[in-house]
Amino acid sequence: AQSVSQHNHHVILSEAASLELGCNYSYGGTVNLFWYVQYPGQHLQLLLKYFSGDPLVKGIKGFEAEFIKSKFSFNLRKPSVQWSDTAEYFCAVNFLNFGNEKLTFGTGTRLTIIP
Amino acid sequence: ETGVTQSPTHLIKTRGQQVTLRCSSQSGHNTVSWYQQALGQGPQFIFQYYREEENGRGNFPPRFSGLQFPNYSSELNVNALELDDSALYLCASSLGGRGSNTEAFFGQGTRLTVV
Numbered sequence: 625a626q627s628v629s630q631h632n633h634h635v636i637l638s639e640a641a642s643l644e645l646g647c648n649y650s651y652g653g654t655v656n657l658f659w660y661v662q663y664p665g666q667h668l669q670l671l672l673k674y675f676s677g678d679p680l681v682k683g684i685k686g687f688e689a690e691f692i693k694s695k696f697s698f699n700l701r702k703p704s705v706q707w708s709d710t711a712e713y714f715c716a717v718n719f720l721n722f723g724n725e726k727l728t729f730g731t732g733t734r735l736t737i738i739p
Numbered sequence: 740e741t742g743v744t745q746s747p748t749h750l751i752k753t754r755g756q757q758v759t760l761r762c763s764s765q766s767g768h769n770t771v772s773w774y775q776q777a778l779g780q781g782p783q784f785i786f787q788y789y790r791e792e793e794n795g796r797g798n799f800p801p802r803f804s805g806l807q808f809p810n811y812s813s814e815l816n817v818n819a820l821e822l823d824d825s826a827l828y829l830c831a832s833s834l835g836g837r838g839s840n841t842e843a844f845f846g847q848g849t850r851l852t853v854v
Contacts, residue, residue, distance in 0.1 A: 670844075695825045
């Protein structure tokens, strides 16, 4: 079965540190890739998405992600984090062979930024 | 705000009871997906409705059922509630439904507690 792995369960960083969160998926076919963020008490918000084209994708709030097809990876990065980035981050994949928009999510990474 | 609204926001039910959760999709969207997010986990796909028909289902038993109305709003019904059904239930709407390059917009969720 298709799966998505996020290896970092809880990451603690100081403000201004650089961030990289890992995401790997299990399937080698055509995929759409997403990163969502969930701030405490709020709904899931889309940070960025990849459908095709340039594998380096820029999203909101200074986040970016790089799709490396050979590694089945879609890692999220930010050069300098802020206290307001404290949240839960989810990688999600739509495996396009199913003919629907089912998203398979990773287990999430809790990011805590220390002022 | 995503334009996806869910009701109620919180609900407490007794084991064995039945529950109905509601979702209004974003204007213009014809596809609704439902997810279950247990504490500390990523959302798990329950099923998707596209133009009033089920279009994909995850690994959930038949006591989880759904409906989509002509205005594309949707209901999730759960019969014979179990303690493990306690979770945040998320609704997502999108435009497409057949594995197209589209993104999902999530509601704020319904927190269901089964006692």
